[in-house]
Structure formats: C-alpha cells, structure tokens
Amino acid sequence: MVDLRSDTVTRPTREMRRILAEAEVGDDVFGDDPTVHRLEEEVAALLGHEAALFVPSGTMSNAVAVAAHTRPGDEVLLEETAHIFQYEGGGSAALSGVQLWPIRSDTGLPDPRDVSARVRPLGDPHFPISRLLCLENTHNRAGGRVLPMDGFRSVIETARSHGLAVHLDGARLWNAAVASGRPESDYATLCDSVSVCFSKGLGAPVGSAFVGSKELVDRGRLIRKRLGGGMRQVGILAAAALHAVHHHRTRLAEDHARARRLAEGISELAGLDVKLDSVETNIVVAEVVRGTRDFWLRELRERNVWAVGFGGNGVRFVTHLDVDDAGIDLALDALRSIEPE
Template sequence: MVVTRWVDLRSDTVTKPTEAMRAAMAKAEVDDDVLGFDPTALKLEKEMAKITGKEAALFVPSGTMGNLISVLTHCDVRGSEVILGHNSHIHIYENGGISTIGGVHPRTVLNNKDGTMDINLIEAAIRDPAFEICYPTTKLICLENSHCNAGGRCISVDYIDKVGELAKKHGLKLHIDGARIFNASTALGIPVDRLVQAADSVSICLSKGLGAPVGSVIVGSKSFIAKAKILRKTLGGGMRQIGVLCAAALVALQDNVGKLEDDHKKAKTLAEGLDRINGLKLDVAAVETNIANHLRYCFYCDQVYLDILESSNLNAPKLCKALERHGILVMEDKPYRVRFALHHQISAADVQFTLSCIQQVVNEASDENGASP
C-alpha cells in the first residue's frame, strides 16, 4: 500500500514549528540566559508570569525537568515526601527522578477516573509530625491539569482551591503539573491565572498543544524561581542564547492558544465517529480536551460480547500497525487502549480520513474472524 497522506495523532508534541515561529526564531534578540540577560527569554518569562498571575517564571528545556525542579525546590531536604496521584505523569513517566535525583519519597493516592484524588485520602496521606522519627516529612501535594492518563480530563477550579486550602492548613505547598493547563483553561472557560491561583508553582509545556518546538516554563514566587534557577543549572538545563527557542514560544502564545478550542472540537468529532462504528466503545462524555484514549476494542460474535484481546486477531498493537499502513499514526497506550491526540495541525478532513480508515480496519478484522458487527 502506497501512503499518500500522513495523519499523526500520536501526541500533540509532534507539531512542527510554523513559518511565523521560524521567522521569529531567525530574528530573535539573544544574550546569555545563564547570566540572566537574554531579552527574548526575559520577555517570555514575564509574559508567562502575567498569564498565570505569579511573581516570576523560568524557561526550562522540558516538562519533566520543570516538574523535577519544582518538586526539588519545594522538597529541599532529602527524605521529604510528596503526595501525588498513582496515575500521574510525574509518578509514571518521569523516570522516578524525584526519588533517584532528589531523594524525595512519592506517597501515592488513588486517582479517580477524572484525574482527581479524594481530598479525604490526600489528608489521610499527610504524615503526622509527631512520628517524624519514623516517617518521611510531607512537604508537597501535586495535581495534574489536564490529566493525561485520565484521557485529558480537566480538574475544576473549586477542587484545586480545596486542595490548596488543605495544603495551607497543614503547612504544605501545592504544585500543579500544568503541561496542558491552557487546554484545561479553554475547556473549563476559566482563565489560567484563576485556575492556578491556589498553586505555589506550576509547570507549563510549550511544545504540546501550544505547538512550540521546545521547552516548558515554571512559575511561582520570586524566591521559588531564584532557587529553581540554581537547580536548573545543576541539572544541566542552564542554556545560553535561548531566545531562539523562546521566540517560537511567544508566537505560540499569540497564535495557537485560540486554536485549542477547535482542537477539542475535533477530538469530540473523532470520539463521536469512533463510537458510531459497530464494535467500538468509547466514553464520549469523557473527551473534554484534545485527547481521546478511552477506546476499548471489541466486537460482537453471535450476540456474545467479547474482549478483543482474548478473542480476536485485532488488538491495540495490531490496530496501530494496520492504521500506519494507511498513513495514520496513533499511540498504543495499553494492550486494551489506543490514544489519539489532536492538535492545530490536524484538519477536520484528517479526522474524517482517520475514521474511514479505522472503519476499514475494523471491517477487515471482523471478516477475518467471521464476526458480524
């Protein structure tokens, strides 16, 4: 099969720099950022601090480094403990950096399907200082918004405020992994600064839905950012003329934030189309932003509902390979699940093409198994 078009739905990190970004990068004013003099970096950091309502901001090479720096800045004594979701990005996908590099102990609490954690369980996880001779010292609570492993679900401002109140009650800090906080803000209709008001720090990815080629920003108080800048240097994240990267991020803020709503609409259209294909089941209501990863693949055979992993030639890895032959790239999330991520470089026509290809693959799999969807 000759592929005539490619539709890349693996992640919103696969976006390419726009021509406007490339032009801005070429013209960017630069200086040594480690010395604190890169004018374009300073402009980006000032803008991000303003958007989030925080005192200061710091550009970092990646979201993983941004979260690591944030946790280590708050948990500045080895043996400290952070409370975070069992299914959070920091806990699952960041190489255990808070433990291996920072000596910070993760205290996990069960994530609900919407990405939240029960507040009473968070409070129960806070260590009693009276037993500090035995326990790690709780220093920090981490939330994630939107929540990747919950399918891009958004955490409400009321919930964040309550967790913030709990943190203050016990003398703790609150960090939000806001890799897609602009998606959450768009979906909820709540300005970013209000959404993160209760947080002491936030990490925000520039290279996901915003579409910049590189980087993240962390925001917080001036004292927090001063300590974070030292840690950035320690971790090898102190770069020099980063204005060439920050220039693209400034264009992303100007041009692409307004496109997120359309990304969400395309994700919903994709979800609704998938749910209409006989044999596919998807929680359409759970698709709130640009990620649809609640799809479980199954088919009906003689009116008996069967899980495809046990009874069919079509499972998630095979589906990914079959779609790739059509020019559709998606990401296997689990053997039972495939993730689709929309972004501003995916068109409405791409969504319809994807649906037609998936329909064809499902039909072929059903024919091979003698099933009648």
C-alpha cells in the first residue's frame, strides 16, 4: 500500500531508532538535557534567530507563539485557510483569548492592502488592539505553495509599519527552502517568531520548535509549561529531530519530484483536476470533477492507496520519506483504473 494522507505518517528510520536509543538525556524541565540544548541551538542558528524551544507539536508551537505575542482581547490577522485558523481546535481563542480576523486570498498570502485595511485605530476603546500577523510557508491549504519572497517581504513590511509583530507557521519551511533554493533563514529572519516541525517532511516521530529572540523564547518557555508541554528526558526525541535536520532536509527535493510526477499523471485524468503550477512542493490537491469525493477515496483505498479529503471538494496526496517511486506507480495505476460515473 501507499499512504499519501500526510507527511506526518512516516515511521522513524532504522538509523533514527538507533540514534534515539543512544541519546544523551537529562531532565529538560530543569534545563539538564544536553541533546535538547543542541537541537535548540542548532535550529535557532539555522533560522538566524537567538533562541529556540523544543515543543511536542506544531499546534503547541503556534499556540505558544500566539500567547507570547498577545494579551487577551487582542486581534490577530491571518489568511483564512491558515492552519492556525482552520485546524487548531480554536486554540487561539480558547488558550490566548484573542480574536482572529481572517483575510481571504487565493494563494495563501494575504494582500498587504487587506492587512492595512484591518488594522484598528489606536486609542479608541471600541476596538481591539491589532497585535500580530500570522503567515504560513509552505501553505498547506494552498497545496503546499511557497510564498513568493517579494510578496512575503511586502506584507511583513506593511504589518510592521502598523506596529504588528509577525509569526511564521513554518511547519514545512524546510520544503519552502528546498523548492525556492533559499536558506530557511531568508524567510525566518524577516519574522519575529517561527514555528518549524520535525515530524512532517523531515520524518522525525515527534516535535517542533518555537524560534525567536531570547526574550520571546523565555516567555514561550513559561507558556509551554502552562500548557503541560514541559518534557523530561526528551533528548530521545530531540536526537531524532537533530538527525532529521542533518540528514533529511535536502532529500525533500525527491518528495517534490514525486509529487510533480503524481500531479502530471492526475492532470491526464478526466475525473480529477489539478492545477500543475500550484504543485511546488510535496502536496498535490486534486479537485473532483466526476464522481464524488467519497467515491474516489473509497476506490483508492480498495486499491491500497490512501489519501484524504481536503477543502471543499479536493483530495489531498502528500509525498514523504516513506513513499518511493513504486508508491507513485501504485497510486497512478490505481487512479487510472478508477472509472467515475
């Protein structure tokens, strides 16, 4: 079978299991875990920031970010299909007491004019305080698109000109770096904080990092503790994450090439539609044009190909460390053999 539901489904490699078994550990809540320190230092340096904090998930990393930048009652601007708005259980409202104001966009990147138009006047007690802009790169719901650097820079400059801080949900920033040929720090240093995940394309079993200035990350450490995310001998997981950062970044290009081959095959089918120019990394979103989405998902599953429903009427396929060329062949053969009504 081939599991194309998400890049989160990878199993730790044999080498990764060996490394995590041998990891040097300590109690990280006491600040004693040397492997966690190494991971945090390396990731902060890689992204061009002062400090990093190892957290259990991308969702917690974003929750820490929103809480660290805001106070209850503040307003946060973000694109309307952003992961923080769509898929984090309403955490920003529940945990930070902030109000999210989503902005529509076709590409995942908000237009600077829409950001400006939503910034509230200061000093009028009718209004919440506009505090933070959240961006996402690569953008999951936009089909893994890489935010173009010019637009990215320009929306950040606009946000800053209004006094907003900027947080980047970079769960797949590694993919954006490989696809654009730019180092991760090109994007990361433009933002006040960044969240990166080790458990997606990089293939580690668990973990993300919240990255920013030392002051912000210290505040994040308190928030992580409040959320129950302080972990003890977590160097075993940090070791897997370090291994993934060292050895699984450049190979993301293989995932991107396989996603493209899959998308090209899908584009020849009558029953599914895929916008080839939107396939820039490891995510392929196909819109159902014949049959129903449930039909496609069921027929694929019967042929040992796993995908997920996505957005309005889409089917999402994601390539990753555990998908090889034979997996793409299996998926294409299955797709070609399905005949919708």
